[in-house]
Amino acid sequence: MLVKVLDSQLANMIAAGEVVERPSSVAKELCENSVDAGASAITVEIWGGGIKSLSVTDNGHGLHPEDMETAFLRHATSKISKPDDLNAILTLGFRGEALASIGAVSKVTMTSCFQGEEGKKVVVEGGKFLFSGSAGCPNGTRIMVENLFYNTPARMKFLKKDYTEAGYVEETVRTLALAHPEISFRFVSDGKEKLFTSGDGNLKNTVYSIYGKEVSSALVPLEYEDNGIKISGLAGNITLYRKNRKLQSFFVNNRGIVNRTVTAALEEGFKGMIPIGCFPVAFIKININPALVDVNVHPAKLEVKFADENSIYSAIYWAVKGALENKLTPVIDAVADVPAPEPEKPGVKTSVNVAVTSYETAKETESEKNNTAFEYKPTVTDLEEFLKQQKDESVSLFETIEKEPAPMKKIEQIEFTQTTITPTDGEYKIIGQLFDTYILVQEGDNLTLIDQHAAHERLIYERLVKEKKEKEIAHQMLLVPEVVSLTPVEFSVAMENTEFFNGLGWEIEEFGNNDIVVRAIPYVITKEQIKDTLVEIISNLQLGRSETGTAKEDRILYTIACRSAVKGNDKLTLPEMEKLVREVKNSEKTLTCPHGRPVSTVITKTFIEKLFKRL
Ligand code: ADP
Numbered sequence: 001m002l003v004k005v006l007d008s009q010l011a012n013m014i015a016a017g018e019v020v021e022r023p024s025s026v027a028k029e030l031c032e033n034s035v036d037a038g039a040s041a042i043t044v045e046i047w048g049g050g051i052k053s054l055s056v057t058d059n060g061h062g063l064h065p066e067d068m069e070t071a072f073l074r075h076a077t078s079k080i081s082k083p084d085d086l087n088a089i090l091t092l093g094f095r096g097e098a099l100a101s102i103g104a105v106s107k108v109t110m111t112s113c114f115q116g117e118e119g120k121k122v123v124v125e126g127g128k129f130l131f132s133g134s135a136g137c138p139n140g141t142r143i144m145v146e147n148l149f150y151n152t153p154a155r156m157k158f159l160k161k162d163y164t165e166a167g168y169v170e171e172t173v174r175t176l177a178l179a180h181p182e183i184s185f186r187f188v189s190d191g192k193e194k195l196f197t198s199g200d201g202n203l204k205n206t207v208y209s210i211y212g213k214e215v216s217s218a219l220v221p222l223e224y225e226d227n228g229i230k231i232s233g234l235a236g237n238i239t240l241y242r243k244n245r246k247l248q249s250f251f252v253n254n255r256g257i258v259n260r261t262v263t264a265a266l267e268e269g270f271k272g273m274i275p276i277g278c279f280p281v282a283f284i285k286i287n288i289n290p291a292l293v294d295v296n297v298h299p300a301k302l303e304v305k306f307a308d309e310n311s312i313y314s315a316i317y318w319a320v321k322g323a324l325e326n327k328l329t330p331v332i333d334a335v336a337d338v339p340a341p342e343p344e345k346p347g348v349k350t351s352v353n354v355a356v357t358s359y360e361t362a363k364e365t366e367s368e369k370n371n372t373a374f375e376y377k378p379t380v381t382d383l384e385e386f387l388k389q390q391k392d393e394s395v396s397l398f399e400t401i402e403k404e405p406a407p408m409k410k411i412e413q414i415e416f417t418q419t420t421i422t423p424t425d426g427e428y429k430i431i432g433q434l435f436d437t438y439i440l441v442q443e444g445d446n447l448t449l450i451d452q453h454a455a456h457e458r459l460i461y462e463r464l465v466k467e468k469k470e471k472e473i474a475h476q477m478l479l480v481p482e483v484v485s486l487t488p489v490e491f492s493v494a495m496e497n498t499e500f501f502n503g504l505g506w507e508i509e510e511f512g513n514n515d516i517v518v519r520a521i522p523y524v525i526t527k528e529q530i531k532d533t534l535v536e537i538i539s540n541l542q543l544g545r546s547e548t549g550t551a552k553e554d555r556i557l558y559t560i561a562c563r564s565a566v567k568g569n570d571k572l573t574l575p576e577m578e579k580l581v582r583e584v585k586n587s588e589k590t591l592t593c594p595h596g597r598p599v600s601t602v603i604t605k606t607f608i609e610k611l612f613k614r615l
């Protein structure tokens with residue numbers, strides 16, 4: 001007989017290949033068990049990249065002494081018991097194969113103390129029990145894995161250098177820490193602490209502990225709920241982006257995942273906001289009925305499958321869009337010592353240094369060192385009191401500052417060309433453009449910062465809405481009609497909605513072979529923006545299928561406005577700034593946006609004088 005059922009040890013070694021690929025997979029499985037055990041503190045310690053040894057210690061509920069051997073058997077789990085349970089998985093583990101697999105390819109020492117029971121120790125090597133007996137230990141569980149892959153040389157050869165493997169383990173711990181801000185994670189490699197999170201439950205603080213201030217101080221909160229899908233987390237404001245996707249993390253019901261739909265939705269939401277070729281930064285949490293997501297499609301449960309990909313896409317897209325609108329919430333960074341102005345340079349144009357008002361946080365505070373809650377410690381001694389007094393004023397920046405964990409210490413300086421503008425209508429003066437994004441306007445005793453993109457977008461949107469209501473959206477006929485090639489899906493959506501398009505300032509027609517011909521466009525759009533805008537509208541039409549006419553229309557108008565508005569980081573000429581400011585001034589609605597997002601914010605003269613101790 002040639003076909004035989006493998007003995008369990010061999011079967012486990014093969015299964016280990018699926019679950020246990022490298023030390024980081026061991027770390028992931030063990031940490032997930034600790035999370036499932038309700039731990040509030042988890043320590044991962046490795047030596048030699050985790051190949052020599054890797055231990056995970058938790059303060060979770062532990063294993064009952066009678067369960068400790070069973071836990072090492074294949075398909076032994078306390079987390080599910082019947083097929084139905086697979087449809088609603090709330091724990092990270094459920095297959096009951098991690099411990100069996102790890103135990104088959106290493107030496108595992110598990111010590112655990114279950115509440116009210118005596119501590120116990122079990123040692124397994126190469127799938128065989130070597131020891132089992134009582135042991136003194138604190139509540140919780142410690143699992144030590146030594147000599148990983150000692151009996152599977154092929155796997156061993158496949159491993160990379162120790163420091164590379166250590167890096168993978170760190171990455172794994174990082175993802176888990178971001179998924180669980182309420183758990184304190186510590187990662188130690190070759191005796192050095194590499195990562196520590198406080199477990200205070202605040203995602204922003206967790207990001208700060210892992211990636212530092214530069215990233216954590218440039219994040220805006222995400223919040224969106226639709227169709228039973230809840231999106232939360234943080235995304236970088238438009239000034240924060242990266243050349244790769246390393247600072248993008250997605251979590252479904254607190255499980256770190258990889259999925260193309262969610263990545264695409266995030267990037268679509270940022271389209272046009274950050275430079276081409278750059279990737280957004282985001283930590284996105286998706287909460288969804290577990291029955292609507294299959295986590296059992298990948299050996300490491302990394303990839304997931306959503307029952308309704310469109311709704312997920314739509315929820316993330318709108319969460320991001322909404323957050324980017326709110327990016328306007330002013331955040332004033334850091335600092336106390338503003339340098340003396342530079343001497344004037346010769347020439348017609350005078351260069352001046354503008355120090356952005358910023359507050360300095362004190363030296364590393366005690367709590368910061370321990371990475372527990374952050375404290376705001378201004379060095380301008382009376383600032384705190386001042387902020388309290390000012391709190392009633394509508395300037396939201398004061399609230400923002402207090403909530404910001406540890407603002408930056410460095411002074412941000414920009415140089416711009418001083419303009420000699422005479423005030424246009426009203427009593428205001430345009431000082432210039434800050435960071436190519438904000439227009440600074442002096443008006444009486446106030447300095448107003450206007451976000452050029454938000455303001456412009458808002459103005460265009462209001463105009464489109466008004467036109468639509470009154471008559472029709474102003475459009476321009478194209479001298480030479482433009483042919484746009486679409487994907488088959490896009491094409492069919494466009495064809496189903498030609499009337500809809502035509503009601504919103506477009507004129508499109510079938511051109512055959514998935515091509516459409518565009519004869520007219522809303523006047524706010526330029527020829528260059530035709531294709532991108534069209535494709536975005538089409539994808540919005542796909543997403544907002546369930547919506548009613550006006551809500552759908554609103555989204556489309558919003559897309560058109562967003563597409564055609566000036567962007568952040570666009571240099572504006574003086575006449576352009578003047579025009580925009582004038583329109584903002586003339587439009588009451590602009591400053592009191594219905595979604596509650598500020599288009600502009602005000603810094604008072606008193607506030608500035610306080611900073612310089614003039615008062
Ligand atoms: P799974 O996590 O899929 O259930 P594992 O092989 O990872 O399977 O673990 C088997 C069982 O051992 C778990 O179901 C759980 O009951 C128990 N267990 C493992 N690690 C821990 C831990 N750190 N604390 C408490 N129980 C644990």
Ligand code: MG
Pocket residue numbers: 029032033092093094096098099
């Ligand atoms: Mg497990």
